Amino acid sequence: MSDVKKLSRRQFVVAVGALGASASSGGMSWYPAESARPLNASIKVDLAAIEPGQMLVETWRGRPVYMLHRTAKILALLTEEEHLLDPLSAKSKQPDFAQNRFRAPKGKELYLIVFGVCTHLGCAPQFVLNELEGRSGFFCPCHGSMYDLSGRVYKGSKAPANLEVPPYRYLDEYIVEIG
Numbered sequence: 001m002s003d004v005k006k007l008s009r010r011q012f013v014v015a016v017g018a019l020g021a022s023a024s025s026g027g028m029s030w031y032p033a034e035s036a037r038p039l040n041a042s043i044k045v046d047l048a049a050i051e052p053g054q055m056l057v058e059t060w061r062g063r064p065v066y067m068l069h070r071t072a073k074i075l076a077l078l079t080e081e082e083h084l085l086d087p088l089s090a091k092s093k094q095p096d097f098a099q100n101r102f103r104a105p106k107g108k109e110l111y112l113i114v115f116g117v118c119t120h121l122g123c124a125p126q127f128v129l130n131e132l133e134g135r136s137g138f139f140c141p142c143h144g145s146m147y148d149l150s151g152r153v154y155k156g157s158k159a160p161a162n163l164e165v166p167p168y169r170y171l172d173e174y175i176v177e178i179g
Contacts, residue, residue, distance in 0.1 A: 044177050044178075047067060047111050047174045048173075050111075060166060060178050063166075070149060078101050079101070084154060085155050085162075086153065092164070102150055105170070108170060113168055118143075119159045120160065121142060125139055125141075125163070126140075136148075144158065
């Protein structure tokens with residue numbers, strides 16, 4: 001038999017009233033903690049602050065977002081497609097505007113915005129820009145997966161898909177809203 005004490009109607013009403021008073025006085029909240037609220041919020045980033053050939057990392061929903069300011073020389077390197085698993089991002093879940101070799105909206109090809117999370121096991125790929133040797137891109141230190149400067153995975157990598165493009169939109173020429 002259960003040892004649970006049965007409450008009288010009066011005790012139940014008093015307990016529920018005390019709970020309500022506690023909630024209304026700030027002792028208890030039905031809303032998420034202040035520190036958890038920004039996780040769902042979008043972020044705005046000024047891409048003009050990123051120097052050509054440099055990358056900025058921000059965090060959205062607890063995941064790193066890589067923002068790379070590509071140069072004309074970098075864009076010229078993106079023609080090699082026979083070594084890529086999914087050159088136009090048709091096989092992986094990507095926004096429609098990212099299903100091209102630049103993986104960016106038309107007219108905004110100088111900026112790459114992707115999640116900095118390897119699609120194999122979730123490690124953080126390292127950005128390497130070595131124009132002299134032509135070995136540039138994102139390299140995952142965990143299991144050696146390689147992505148080009150558009151975040152497209154090379155054939156033979158353990159990663160099954162291109163780096164994911166987060167939902168984003170341009171608010172003006174350089175301000176982008178992620179989320």
